[in-house]
Amino acid sequence: MELKETKLTPLLVANWKMQLTVAESRQRLSELQKSLPAKQKNIEIVICPSFMALPSLAASLSGTPIRLGAQDVAWDERGAYTGEVSPLDLVDLGLGHVIIGHSERRHLLGETETMVARKMISAYSHGLMPILCVGESADDRAAARHEDVVRHQLETALRSVPPPGRGRHMAIAYEPVWAIGTGQPADPALAAAMGATIRQILINQYGPVQAERSFRLLYGGSVDDTNITKYVHSEGFQGALVGSASLNPSIFAKMITNVARSTSQKSKST
């Protein structure tokens, strides 16, 4: 069946990882806000700073169109989990989004597929929109098992969550591990091929209407202002997950403006 692009607003997610102190996060956010028009149309922007910076940024973002997200969430609300952060606290701060299963958590911190699946349930049941990350390593691709790896990650993560719909949305970020933080983004056609595979898995699982209405596919891995429009819109992705380039407020502002402009051009031409 022919895959139609979703009508959901494009989503740009900034993943600040553990790159900035709280004071630096405040500073970068204020620079970003100064670089953007007061009303940003045709795009949804989510900033995911460190947990420590969330309360202070939540206060300065209240009433603005920029949303705040977390980089992770615990699978339980409370309990003996030293160092974990409860979904209750994320909700209390007014967050709407959470990144789940980022490859750095999977590969550097030993997060398993079972843990990812439990975190998906945690996010969903607390009304947080999951931004689920999937993607193969360089070895997986060299061994031509990239599709199997991504399929397995996706199916395991989605297995226990209730079907989307009735306002419940999700974003799935395809992030080939070998493209993250390397300055070597995946070739747009290669990314698009995996995007189509992911979209087909969603169609098989939820049907074409729900797969289109409830899921945005994001590309992530060395996206910047010079290449973002090669992925968003033109290659079947409806947004991007941005690491390094999102740390520079003027570059990230340019990315936001470029995507918003291409969205408005696209909607005029359809």
Ligand code: PGA
């Ligand atoms: P990058 O990171 O843009 O620096 O490659 C992306 C990510 O880790 O989500």
